[in-house]
Amino acid sequence: MKTLAEFAQSICLVIEDNRTTQFLKNVVTAAFPGISVHCTQSVKEAQTWLHDRSNTSQKTPLYLALVDLGLPDGSGLDVVRLLKEKEPHAQAVVVTIYEEDKYLFEALSAGAVGYLLKRDDPAFLSDILKRILHNEPPLSPSIATRLIEYFRQPEKNSTVKTELTTRERETLTHLARGLTVAEAAGTMGLSAQTVASYVKVIYQKLHVSNRAEATREAIRRGLV
Known part of the structure; x- marks a missing residue:
């Protein structure tokens, strides 16, 4: 301080x-x-x-x-x-x-x-x-x-936190930090197409529809 x-x-x-x-x-x-x-x-x-x-x-x-x-x-x-x-x-x-x-x-x-x-x-x-x-x-x-x-809001559509795979958590972290799909792919050593597929699954699992909502979920989960 x-x-x-x-x-x-x-x-x-x-x-x-x-x-x-x-x-x-x-x-x-x-x-x-x-x-x-x-x-x-x-x-x-x-x-x-x-x-x-x-x-x-x-x-x-x-x-x-x-x-x-x-x-x-x-x-x-x-x-x-x-x-x-x-x-x-x-x-x-x-x-x-x-x-x-x-x-x-x-x-x-x-x-x-x-x-x-x-x-x-x-x-x-x-x-x-x-x-x-x-x-x-x-x-x-x-x-x-x-x-x-x-x-204070309860998690959407479920009282149980939806589990993400290791790669999905890594992808969500990069998205929340502002990286594009291409930038995240380069950091993870994967193709942009593969990372885009992770993003689609993440959105489905978390019941979100855009990056801002995904970022909030990343913060809620302590990923950033």
Whole structure:
């Protein structure tokens, strides 16, 4: 657990296009006075900055990143995954306009520790961010409610958890982490056709119809 003083001597990476960069910068500096903020406006710019940091021996600690999902050149989830690889001590918090389960569960499975909505009051967002100091996930109230409601739901169509084979669990894990069928096939050393057949069986067994629902089931089962 980091202290407020440690955060004040660290960097926060903000990945957001130029429309609301100042908004997010104000939110984080209000939460952690003294913290340095580095702003990037695209996936590529953030990735370049992180790669450059990895080649630097002495650097200011990066403990926090605020990541928007809808960036000009792609999804902020690609940055969240790279943060998990390059900066394991950094906590990635998604700050977005998207409230749908699809985005929420994909963000959490990619490695985000929090999910905030831009429509919330800036002062309120700053207060929620401070929860990181107590190892509490920063979540907008409506998002926290959605998570609680989801995990309170009984498993679909059965009181017994449907068992998956080892290969099916492996496939589901890769899907939940955002890999395409082709990428999962390459990682598993199988053909894309074979992995696609696993996906079809997984959907049938879990009674799901899309990747977002499959991702939720992967999280429920502790696979990601």
